[in-house]
Amino acid sequence: MPTKSAYLWGAGLTVAAVAAMAWSAVRPGEGVGAAAVLWAEDAWRASADWYQSGPGDRRPDWETSALYVVNADPDRGAALMTQYGCGACHVIPGVTAARGSVGPSLDGFADRAYVAGVLPNQPGDLVRWLMNPTTHAPQTAMPDLGVREGEARDMAAYLYTLGGG
Numbered sequence: 001m002p003t004k005s006a007y008l009w010g011a012g013l014t015v016a017a018v019a020a021m022a023w024s025a026v027r028p029g030e031g032v033g034a035a036a037v038l039w040a041e042d043a044w045r046a047s048a049d050w051y052q053s054g055p056g057d058r059r060p061d062w063e064t065s066a067l068y069v070v071n072a073d074p075d076r077g078a079a080l081m082t083q084y085g086c087g088a089c090h091v092i093p094g095v096t097a098a099r100g101s102v103g104p105s106l107d108g109f110a111d112r113a114y115v116a117g118v119l120p121n122q123p124g125d126l127v128r129w130l131m132n133p134t135t136h137a138p139q140t141a142m143p144d145l146g147v148r149e150g151e152a153r154d155m156a157a158y159l160y161t162l163g164g165g
């Protein structure tokens with residue numbers, strides 16, 4: 001059973017992670033930013049581990065995931081992925097009719113180290129990938145679909161609910 005101080009510690013980490021995420025999303029790719037992102041990821045994982053040790057049922061926790069990508073709504077992200085037709089090319093668990101095999105399955109995406117092998121798998125970079133894949137991988141078969149930033153954030157939040165378990 002987590003003690004009261006463990007709860008406080010977990011809550012503190014979550015707040016710190018969210019603050020750092022907000023900052024890192026605004027200042028991507030800089031040296032200092034990268035360090036902050038690593039730190040924020042550690043903090044997030046620590047608080048996620050702590051959280052998961054609470055409910056214990058290992059279901060995706062949408063609230064925590066929404067916090068991971070700041071100001072994002074994973075539910076809306078899933079709906080957007082249906083609208084944009086991502087499922088024509090990807091298997092995406094939980095997204096209607098997403099059974100395509102042109103691109104990799106996005107099952108377990110939260111556990112992947114890289115986005116398409118070219119960007120570290122972290123919120124800012126995932127959002128950038130979703131908005132402009134061909135900027136990051138000029139030969140990629142994934143088209144630029146005109147995804148706006150807010151939309152990409154929502155999709156990223158959903159994709160981070162897809163852990164390998």
Ligand code: HEC
Pocket residue numbers: 081084085086087088089090102103104105106112114115116117130137139140141142143145147155159
């Ligand atoms: C025309 C097919 C196509 C469509 C449509 C498409 N993708 Fe992709 N996607 C790909 C391919 C191919 C890759 C592999 C890219 C590479 O490695 O260069 C990819 C890679 C990705 C990756 C990285 C996967 C990994 O394992 O690293 C993510 C995340 C992703 N797509 C999300 C989306 C989302 C969200 C949408 C809808 C907004 C979408 N894709 C639409 C073809 C597509």
